[in-house]
Amino acid sequence: MLNPECSALWEKFIHAVRAEVKPALGCTEPVSLALAGAVAAAQLEGEVERIEAWVSPNLMKNGMGVTVPGTGMVGLPIAVALGAIGGDPQAGLEVLKQTGQADIVWAKRLLEAGSVCLHVQEPCDDLLYAKAKVWREDRWASATIAGGHTRIVAVEKQGETLFSSQPVAGKQTEDEPLDMMSRTSLAEILHFIEHVPLAEIRFILDAATLNGALSQEGLQGRWGLHIGATLEKQRQCGLMGYDLASEIVIRTAAASDARMGGASIPAMSNSGSGNQGIAATLPVMVVAEHIHADDECLARALMLSHLTAIYIHAQLPRLSALCAATTASMGAAAGMSWLLDGRYATLAKAISSMIGDVSGIICDGASNSCAMKVSTSASSAWKAVLMALDDTAVTGNEGIVTHDVEDSIANLCALACQAMQHTDQQVIDIMSHKVTQRAGRQ
Known part of the structure; x- marks a missing residue:
């Protein structure tokens, strides 16, 4: 049991560590985009056929040269493709943990077919920004992450907003652990x-x-x-x-x-x-x-x-x-x-x-x-x-x-x-x- 005299501060310390010290599979910038892909794909039924993604310049910097686990490939396009095809949208920074060889093969096929398009979002107010938009035939869904590697701020489907929680750029809210x-x-x-x-x-x-x-x-x-x-x-x-x-x-x-x-x-x-x-x-x-x-x-x-x-x-x-x-x-x-x-x-x-x-x-x-x-x-x-x-x-x-x-x-x-x-x-x-x-x- 925590010391009553110190418990308020100590509980905040523990909360901060639990929030900031988490398992992560792969470099967290590509993983953040993979998570956006997984969340977007979860809104559609069937196989993903095409993906378009946007990232902040800083996320591009931290994602273009790192190997995505299990793929032997470097960069953001393979990350978002794998996240959309086999990622777990509920797994946060471990979004790619359950992906298998079949998912990797399919993700690479999408890349080879030119079906994954990546853009740098400019101007961009957020240092950390990732958006993925996925298609199956003429149906699409998108997910946007901003301000934190797993902070989902918007989910859309066919133009309809399913979720929206826009953060104030560069600021922490009063109830956040930091x-x-x-x-x-x-x-x-x-x-x-x-x-x-x-x-x-x-x-x-x-x-x-x-x-x-x-x-x-x-x-x-x-x-x-x-x-x-x-x-x-x-x-x-x-x-x-x-x-x-x-x-x-x-x-x-x-x-x-x-x-x-x-x-x-x-x-x-x-x-x-x-x-x-x-x-x-x-x-x-x-x-x-x-x-x-x-x-x-x-x-x-x-x-x-x-x-x-x-x-x-x-x-x-x-x-x-x-x-x-x-x-x-x-x-x-x-x-x-x-x-x-x-x-x-x-x-x-x-x-x-x-x-x-x-x-x-x-x-x-x-x-x-x-x-x-x-x-x-x-x-x-x-x-x-x-x-x-x-x-x-x-x-x-x-x-x-x-x-x-x-x-x-x-x-x-x-x-x-x-x-x-x-x-x-x-x-x-x-x-x-x-x-x-x-x-x-x-």
Whole structure:
């Protein structure tokens, strides 16, 4: 039972984690479009014959280079086709979980026949926007997702509105779980994880189970850039040491390899991203194993990591030019610091050092190379923790870091929300040009 004096805030923390830490099969941007396809197709009887889809520039950026699980194919057209043909409209980020080989074959046939058409929606008020319109003969239905990966805002059939719930662009409503994050602090999060009854947060151990399984799959070396497997091979050759630092990087990278390479295993996501969930989970798991922590310590450390990641990401645009594996890894730094030291000052130093280290990593779309950024962020987190344990950190006299970790986080998020919006547009322009060049060569 929750402490009556703290129960209101603690319940909101738990609600936020349950809302933001969910299983997701495949990269969540293509999956969001697949969900729109599944919801639209559910309004019609019979087989889907034609699909038209629209996505925001940011969703295009995060969907054009990632492998859709089970298909061996990259991009948004196969995602929406598979979602419309075999997706479960009730499964959220696991919409593709029940798709079979026959569904994949049919989806590929639609693509080969030129029956799937994708457009970039411009102008578009929502950073995250996906609409799918499906046809069977002369009958059609559509579904629109906006403002969140699973936030369905409109469903139509033959011009009739079946459902409509338009969000206010860029804003959270008062009853949404992230609303309270701007009014809390890292100190309150730490107090929560140290005192909340274990029974209330034991569910977070599922993150270790799911993301640990992804890591083991990635170590087989069949997925993506197989960074984790490659580093393990080089470790066996003597080019890397067998130590805690290499174990953190290898196992974290391997999970991202498998996810981005199209393994049909769900990740436990954070803030709508499987890679963020991986970054917030694997480093904490590895350190917990190293010190022989029990399940209670692991659960509290994972809750600290994931809640810190949510806390920082809630101050950012849902999609931006800042690679959010970095901010999720700041959560991991907090979790690892707590396991090894337990003091607020240590985790604050670790996060501040990371802000001084990896704040410039850009997001140039979801792809196999995300595993590189995830491994870099995990390495930065461990380096920052080791520095903090020795009572050293990037100081408030340097760059965007201040003497207060909360102000440092605010400075980082201000960059992402303001100046880096121009970077985001430049990245999108570069990627759109690549798409145009490809189309011209075909």
